[in-house]
Structures are given as structure tokens and as C-alpha cells.
Amino acid sequence: MQHTKPPRKPLRFLRNSLPFWLILPTVIFLFVVQVYPALYTVWLSLQERQPSGWTFVGLKNFDRLFNMSIFGESAGHTIIFLVSHVILTMVGAFIIAFLLSRKIRFTGFYITVLFIPWIIAQIIVGLVFRLLVAPDYGLLAGLLQNPDLFPPNGLSVLTASRPLPWFGEFPFPPSPAMILLIIASTWRAIPFVTLLLLGAIEMVPGEVLESAMIDGASLWQSIRYIMIPLILPTIIVSILSLTLNAMNGVGLIFSLTDGGPGTSTNILSFTLYTIGWGQLQFGRAAALALIMAVINWILIAGILRNNSSEGETN
Amino acid sequence: MKFTSSLGRMIALLLVAALLAACAPAATEAPVVEAPTEAVAAPTEAPATEVPPTEVPEPVDFTTWFEFDEKNEDPAADGRVGNEYLRNTIPQFNEAFAGKWNWVNQPKAYDKMETELVAAVQAGAEVPDIYEMLSDSVNAFAQNGTVQDLREWAEAQPWFADLDPSALKACTAPDGALLCIPMTQRPQAVYVWTDRYPNGFPKTPEDFLTQAEALKAEGKYAITFYGSTEKGGSGINRAMFTTLSSFGGGLDDGNGNMLLNTPENIAAIEFLREIVAKGYAPEAVFAGKFQEEEYFKDSSAGAFPTGLNGYLYLFPLTAPNGTPYDTNTSQDFLNALEAGDIYLSPFVSVEGVQPGCNTTATGLAIPVGAKNVEAAHDFISWVMTPEQNANYVVGPGGGLPALKTTQSDPRFQSTFYQQASETIGASACRPWYGSLLRPAEAKELVMNTIYKLIKEDPTADIAAELTKTQEEYNQGN
Numbered sequence: 001m002q003h004t005k006p007p008r009k010p011l012r013f014l015r016n017s018l019p020f021w022l023i024l025p026t027v028i029f030l031f032v033v034q035v036y037p038a039l040y041t042v043w044l045s046l047q048e049r050q051p052s053g054w055t056f057v058g059l060k061n062f063d064r065l066f067n068m069s070i071f072g073e074s075a076g077h078t079i080i081f082l083v084s085h086v087i088l089t090m091v092g093a094f095i096i097a098f099l100l101s102r103k104i105r106f107t108g109f110y111i112t113v114l115f116i117p118w119i120i121a122q123i124i125v126g127l128v129f130r131l132l133v134a135p136d137y138g139l140l141a142g143l144l145q146n147p148d149l150f151p152p153n154g155l156s157v158l159t160a161s162r163p164l165p166w167f168g169e170f171p172f173p174p175s176p177a178m179i180l181l182i183i184a185s186t187w188r189a190i191p192f193v194t195l196l197l198l199g200a201i202e203m204v205p206g207e208v209l210e211s212a213m214i215d216g217a218s219l220w221q222s223i224r225y226i227m228i229p230l231i232l233p234t235i236i237v238s239i240l241s242l243t244l245n246a247m248n249g250v251g252l253i254f255s256l257t258d259g260g261p262g263t264s265t266n267i268l269s270f271t272l273y274t275i276g277w278g279q280l281q282f283g284r285a286a287a288l289a290l291i292m293a294v295i296n297w298i299l300i301a302g303i304l305r306n307n308s309s310e311g312e313t314n
Numbered sequence: 315m316k317f318t319s320s321l322g323r324m325i326a327l328l329l330v331a332a333l334l335a336a337c338a339p340a341a342t343e344a345p346v347v348e349a350p351t352e353a354v355a356a357p358t359e360a361p362a363t364e365v366p367p368t369e370v371p372e373p374v375d376f377t378t379w380f381e382f383d384e385k386n387e388d389p390a391a392d393g394r395v396g397n398e399y400l401r402n403t404i405p406q407f408n409e410a411f412a413g414k415w416n417w418v419n420q421p422k423a424y425d426k427m428e429t430e431l432v433a434a435v436q437a438g439a440e441v442p443d444i445y446e447m448l449s450d451s452v453n454a455f456a457q458n459g460t461v462q463d464l465r466e467w468a469e470a471q472p473w474f475a476d477l478d479p480s481a482l483k484a485c486t487a488p489d490g491a492l493l494c495i496p497m498t499q500r501p502q503a504v505y506v507w508t509d510r511y512p513n514g515f516p517k518t519p520e521d522f523l524t525q526a527e528a529l530k531a532e533g534k535y536a537i538t539f540y541g542s543t544e545k546g547g548s549g550i551n552r553a554m555f556t557t558l559s560s561f562g563g564g565l566d567d568g569n570g571n572m573l574l575n576t577p578e579n580i581a582a583i584e585f586l587r588e589i590v591a592k593g594y595a596p597e598a599v600f601a602g603k604f605q606e607e608e609y610f611k612d613s614s615a616g617a618f619p620t621g622l623n624g625y626l627y628l629f630p631l632t633a634p635n636g637t638p639y640d641t642n643t644s645q646d647f648l649n650a651l652e653a654g655d656i657y658l659s660p661f662v663s664v665e666g667v668q669p670g671c672n673t674t675a676t677g678l679a680i681p682v683g684a685k686n687v688e689a690a691h692d693f694i695s696w697v698m699t700p701e702q703n704a705n706y707v708v709g710p711g712g713g714l715p716a717l718k719t720t721q722s723d724p725r726f727q728s729t730f731y732q733q734a735s736e737t738i739g740a741s742a743c744r745p746w747y748g749s750l751l752r753p754a755e756a757k758e759l760v761m762n763t764i765y766k767l768i769k770e771d772p773t774a775d776i777a778a779e780l781t782k783t784q785e786e787y788n789q790g791n
Contacts, residue, residue, distance in 0.1 A: 049436070051459045064790060069782070070762075134605065135598040159600040161770045258544035261600055262765045277429045278546040279754040280454055282436070 041293075044286035061287040071288075073263055074271040076171045078247070081182060081267050084174075085246050086239055088186040093193035093238070098223070100194070101201045111195070118191040126255025129184040133157040158257065162264045175264035177257050185252055189245070193238045200234035201227065240303045244296060268292055373408070373416040376689035378444040379431065382710060383421035393424075395626055395644060396710030403705065407696060415689045425545055428454065431681055435460045441681040443690040447494045449484035449675040450551065453751050456487035461679040463491035467691060473698040473717060481716035484675035484745055488570070494677030495694050497706050500621045500713035501673035501743040502556055503658045503734060505647075509634035510534065510616025515659035519561075519585050522662045526594040529616055536594040538615035541769075542602030546754055547761030551672050553619045554764055555746035558582045559670025560663040565760060566748035572756060572787040574763075574780035581664070583776050586768045600769055619661055621674070622734055623712020631656075651730050658733040660741045673743035676711055714738065752790065759783050 045061055047054040065071055096114065100107050117125065132139045135156045145154035155176060162175035174182070204227055212222045228235070250269045253259060259266040259274065266274075272292065276285030382396030384404055391397060400419055407417045420442060422430060428451050434441045436458065445461065455461045468474050481496035506515045510529060516522040526536030539553035550565075558564060563578035589595050596615060599606045607627065609615035613634045618624075625647035630640035633655040639646035650656040660669035678697065680690045696702060703720040707713065714734060715721050725731075747753035763783040767776055 049458050051457060053459065067786070067789060069786060130603075134603075135601050136596070137605070137608070156597050156601075158602075159597050159769070258542075258602060260543045260602065260765075262543055262770050263762050274546060274758065277426075277433075279752065279758065280429060280432050280458060281752075281755065282433075 038293075041286045041289055044283055045290050046283070048283045049280075057283070061284045065284055065287050065291075070263060070266060070271055072169065073171060074266050074268045076169070077174075077178065077263075077265065078267040078269075080172060080174050080178065081185075082243055082246050084182045085185050085189070086242050088182065089189045089193055089242055090235070090239060092186065093190050093197055096190065097194045097197035097201055100198055111198075114194060115191045117188045120188070122188065122249060122251030123255045125184055125188050126252045126257075129180060129187075130158070130256050133180060135159060159261050162262070171264070175261070177261055177265050181253065181256055181265050184256055185246060185249075188252070189242060193242065196234055196238050197231065200231035204230045237303060240299050244299055247292070247296065247299075371413050373411070373413055374686065374689065375416050375418045376444070376686040376693065377418045377420055377442040378446070378693070379420055379422045379427055379442040380446045381422055381424035381427060382419075384419060386421075392627070393710070399706065399709035403702075407693070410696060411692065415686075415692060417693070432458045432460050435682050438683065441683045443680065443684045443686040444693055445679045445681050447677050447679040449494065449496070449677065449745060450747065450753065452485060452487055452493050452745075453747055453753050455493055455679070456489065456491065457751050459682060461493050461681050462684070462687075463487075463493065464495060464680065465490070465492035468492055468495060471695060471698070473695070476717050476719050478714075478716050478718055478721075480673070480743075481675045481677075484673065485677050488749060488751070494675070494679040495698065496675040496677040496716040497697065497703060498676050498711035498713045498716055499673055500623050500676065500711075501738045501741065502552070502619060502621050502661075502671035503737045503741075504661055505610065505618045505620065505625070505628075506657050506659050507610075507613050507616050507634055508655055508657055510536075510613070511659075515617060515657075516662050519662050519664060523585075523588060523592075523594075526589070526592070530592070530594060535596050535609055535615035537589065537617045537619070538596055538606045538609040539599050539619055540604070540606055541595070541599040541765070543600075543758075543761050543765045544602035547758035549765070550757045550761045551674070551746045552621075554586075554761065555672045556619050556661050556670055557586055559672075559742070559744070560661045560667065561585070561670075562664065562667040564748060565746065565756060566750050568749050570749045570751055570791060572750060572760075572784040574760065574784045575777050578664075579780060580776045583764060583767050583780075586764070587772050590768050591772055600765070617659075619671075621712070622714065622738075623710075625730075626710075626712055648728070648730055651733070652728075658730075658737045660737050668742040669740065671738075671741050671743040672746040674745065675716065676713075677716070750787075752787070755790070756787055759787055 046056060046058060048057045048060065049055075100110060104110075120128075130138075133141065133144060133156075135141060135145070135158060138144075141156075144150060145156060147154045157176045157180050160176045162171065162178075163173050165171055166173065171178075208226055208230075209222050212226050217225070248269050250273050253265055253267065253270045257265040259270050268288070269292070272285055272288045275281050275288060380396065380400060382393045382400050384397055384400035386393070386397045387401075388394065404417050404419065408415070427445075428448075431441065431445055432454070433439075447455075447461070451460075477496065478499065481499045482492070484499065485492055485494040485496050487493050504515055511525065516525055522536065529536045539549075541549050541553065543549060555565070558579055561578045561582035563576055563582050565572060565574065567573040596606065596609045598609065604627070607618070610618040611628060611630065612632050626644040629642055629644060629646035630638065631646050631650050632638050632640075633650060633653075635655070637650075637653070637655060639650045639655075641649070647656065651658075661671060663669040678690075678694050680687060680694075684690055697706065698717065700717060700719045700723065703715050703717045704723045704725055707715045707720065708725050714731070715723070715726065720726070747756060750756045760783060763779055767774055767779055
């Protein structure tokens, strides 16, 4: 009887640890691009730059942040921007996706054309929308600045004063510039969400909808009680994805309004940029980045939870 | 299981390493590169006998950050004057220091380069040997330890005694450190269309408002100015500070605290409110992106307070009498000025106060961590020769030369420079930020407040809003 020799120790070690060595580059990469910057941000949020170098200031940066008038205002603008952007995008995208799912002629062409806004850089979108409404020279300036249409003096979107707030200091109703920002961001986001929803709608079994129609359900009832529940996971993912993108993007604001007029389009991500890169207050910017990271983590947890519950259902 | 535990150990190790790395201070200064000791002298005589070729030393690169790009030859580019300046000057410098230094310029966006430098120094990253610096950055750089104190070296240089004291002051930090070597000063003046103000630009706010009403009756704007809150509130260092200081006001108490709620500032803001409410300025003054310039270009606005270098960007022009100035270069403005269609003037001011204005110096700084300090010193001394200083000023610098000798250069005897000297001589110009150590934060706060008071909510209590703003800033002191 021949015994097989057990592998020698070093060889066994190598075999056992092979998976570890295979994933090590990925782990190192993640540490370099995610963990290190995250820890550095935490460290930075507790520091202040003095001529002599970095100085530990504890939670002073957070305290200063909460005492800045722009912080509360930006948070209000962020809520208005996110809620309006998400609702308008979802409604618009759903309508378009629903129409495209009806197998009308030239659907492929429509989808191609529809996708154009998504492939245009945010900066370009901002510039284009700005050129539409620039006072006196904008394409729509003649229309907007017509006192008969917008009494008493016409409307100059980029310089118009914001309306008086209805609820204390909360910046609602939004300024015309904020409305323009919402329209521009919605215009750009609709194509991607449309494609997501179109994919989901096309997965809804036709027989289910037909049965409902035969049972006397109206079109609205079929959508409300059959289609929407069936595509709900996609809707939720779209909502959270839109929220995250809108929460963290600043390109459009830069080229369209630069946070103005005044502070009327200043949302948190823009404030973060201006505190850090405009005012050189890197410690305070890091504190705001951490707050925004917490909000983002909550939203990501929402996505993951939704995905896992979807998996369990399947 | 073994794998899981070893993976866990490795991840823990990496986590600790990352934590330590995150908490480690950034690198401070990079080593200084030893330059070749001698420049190659220009050949004087042909050798009588054939000698073996001597080895020409490879010039050492030294880098600069300018807002201009010598490789951009687009005649319509915003920075074309500066681009051309670099195109002409880089070969001259390389020739003057052949075999020793090779000038490599890295073009930077003018509104981002300050932050980029601060971040690079703090991170211990690559920094240039020379940084083209606006004196507006002095306090921020002092606070962040971004650039080197040049005082000791500069005072030993022959050109130091020739520097204009006000330009020198603009480059000086609150602690006396000299953070840049000024090349030009850009105080502000009012550009005026002669036909709109044939009897001279008004001297007092009351006169101005009277004439503004008359111009409004003709369908013209009395004035256009940069009143936008964009770019971190950069309206402040333009017309806003000019107005505040012409009423005897300002932004600080001289000790690093913001002081806004003063009768002078309140009067200035009331004056601005009236201009806006009565429509003496176009709505576009608040639109940003320099759209306000268009109203001066087509002379629909009679006056435009801006920097002395502002004319570099004002073209083509159409005078009120219809005369076009349309070479599409900065020469348009100078031609209009020579023809008497435009003149320069100080701003209006209240009784007992000299017309105020903001002044900015443009200079050269050596960042902390610059590798080639010797080349930077050579570069500064070369640029600070009267001829090179003049080249810079008539090129992208604009404004008035920082060297007193350069001011007597024939190029600065033109009508424009004569009027500029008279205008600045009649004004009391100073940097807008005064003793404020966080100018970028102050700029945004103050501009947003003024914008709110004159545009968004013209009925708001001026004193209360100004107090709120100064308290918010001073909390950070």
C-alpha cells in the first residue's frame, strides 16, 4: 500500500493562501483610493491650518459649520433641489418609457435621440441653459423679459430676486434660477432613468396587463395597481441613484448659476466646494464632507436593502 | 478558515497603516536642486585652432505657473495678450540663461491656481519654482504658509530700492514677510464715455444721481459694474469696495476683525440701492460672466469702474457718436482714449473723503517646497530689469509698473498712462481685504450680504444685516 505524501509545509501554505494573494491587489487598491482618503478626511475635519502647520481643533470645524448661515440655507436648497429633481425626472422618465414600451414606430430612433442629453457633459448642459436665459442676449430673453407675459417688468432668470419664503427661513418657493437648475438637471437625467424604467416595464408580463384590462381595469388602474408594483424595485433604485447623483454633483451649478444669484442655488455639494477650494478652509470642508458622506451612506444602505429584499422575493 | 484569519490580519494591518499614513504630516520642503555653477558664456571669438568640443551643460528645467499658455495661439483666446507675452519672453529668458536654466511654464486657470498651489504645498506635492501671484492672495498664503518670505533676499537686490512703496506694501503679509515681488499695480479707475459725461464724471454721489436720471431719460444707463456674487463674491474687489471706500468705509478694523456696520458703509449701500432701484445700471450687472462689459462696449452705459488692466478685454467698442473701434484687440480702447471718446476718472466720493478704490499688485512668488530656488531668484532679477518689467506691464500685467524707473519708459508716457497716473493720484487706493486673514471667506460673505441688501431685499435693515455678517466672520477669528 502506497501512502501519498502530504504536501510540504511551504507548498501547503502557498496553496492555502493563494486566494488571499489573488485578491490582495484589489484590497490594496481599495485601501489606497477609499480607506486612506476616508481616514484622511476624518483627520482633516479635526484640524485647522495655521501658518505653522496643521493644528488639532477637535470639533471646532463642525461647530463653525453649523454656525455658518450658508449651511442651513444650503441644506434647504438641497432638499428642494433633490425632491423636485427626483419627482420631475421620475414622472417624465416613466411617461416616456411607458410610451416607448407601446412599440410605436421608430422606437430605436427615439431612444437614440433621447439619450443625447445624458452623453453631454454637465458643464456643457449648464452653458447651454445659461445661454437660453442670459439677460438681453439669451435665446429666450425676449420672451422672458416681456412685461406682458411676466408682469410687471419681465423675468430675468439669472438675476431675479427670490420670492419671500413661506415657511420661516426655509427657502421655498425656489428662485427662478433654482427652477432653471432643476429643469436643466432633469433634462439631463431623464434619458438614463427612462432606459432603466423601459427595461423594467418590458419585463412586466403582457398577459397580466391584458387580464386586468379584460377584467375592466382602466389604463390608470393597470399602471397604478399592476405595473408600478411590479417595477417598484427599479423605481426605488432609480430614485436613490438620482438622489445620490444630484446630491454630489456640482458641474451643472458651476456653469449654469455658480450658486447664484446671491446664494439662491447654493446646495450642499456646491458649498462644500466653495468652502474647500474657494475659501481654502480644508478642515471645515472635510467636516462637511463627512456629514454628506453620512447622508450618502444612508442612501446607499437604502439601495442595498432594497436589492437584498428584491433577491429574497425572487 | 486559515485564509479568513490571515486575510483579516492583513486587512487589519493595512487599516493601521492607512490610519498612520492619514495622520502623518504632509511632506514639507523638497530638496533644493543644485544648479550648474556657471552659465555658458556667449561665444566671443572664433577659436584660432581646432579644439575638442567642450561639453555644453544641459540646462536645468525650472517651472512657472502663469495663468497664460504660450502654446495657445488662438487670437480670440481670453488670455491672448499673456499667451503672446510668454511666447516672446520664454525664448529670451532661455537665451539669456543658455546652458543654465530652461523655463518650463505650466498654464493654470486664473481662478483656480491659488487653491491649487495651497493644496499642492500642503500635500507636499510638486510645486512650481515661480508662481504668478495676485496680491489678493497675500493673507491667504500667509495663513497657509504657502510661499516663501523673500524679504531678506530681495532687500539685497539692486532693484529693491526702485520698487514703488505701495506695490511693495501690497505684497507684504501682516507679519511683515514679503510674499511676492510686485511687477505691476492695478488700481481701479472709472472708464467714462465722454459724450455721456461731457463735463467730466460726477464728483459726488448727489451729482452722479442727478446725471444718472438725465441719462435714464435718454434711455441710457449711467453706469455698469460687476455686481455678481459668482466666483466666490468677486464683485467685492471690483465696484463694491470702490463704492464703500469712496464713502469712507471698508471691511475691517485694522486688527483682523471684520467691521461692516458703520455709517459710511450704510450710506454706500444706500447709494448702491438707489442706483439699482432706479434702473441706472443694467440688470445684467448681476448676471456674472462679465456680461456687464457689453453695456460699456456699445456705450449704452456711460461709465464702468474696473481695474486699469480691464481695457485688455474691452473690445470692440462703439462710441456714443457711432464711431466704431473694432480692431478686436485691446488697442480699441486705447484708440478711443486717444481720440477723446473715452477718459479715465476717479469714482465719486462724499465730502471730505478721497475717491476710493481697490488696488491689486501682480507679482512673483516662490512657493514653499520649490525645488529650484536659485533659478527662481535669477528669474525674478531678470524680470525686474526695467525693460522686462515694462514688457510685462504693457503685456498681460496692465496697470502701472512697480519699478519707478520703468514708469519713465517711453511706453508709459501715452495718454492712457498719463490719465491713469492722474486718476490714481487723485484716489486713495488700498487692498480691499485690509487686515482680514481669511479674505476668500470674507469676500463671499460680504458680497452675498451686499447683494441681498441692494438686489434681493432692498427693504432689509442694512445695519442689522451688516452686523450679522461681521459677527459670523469674526466668530472664526
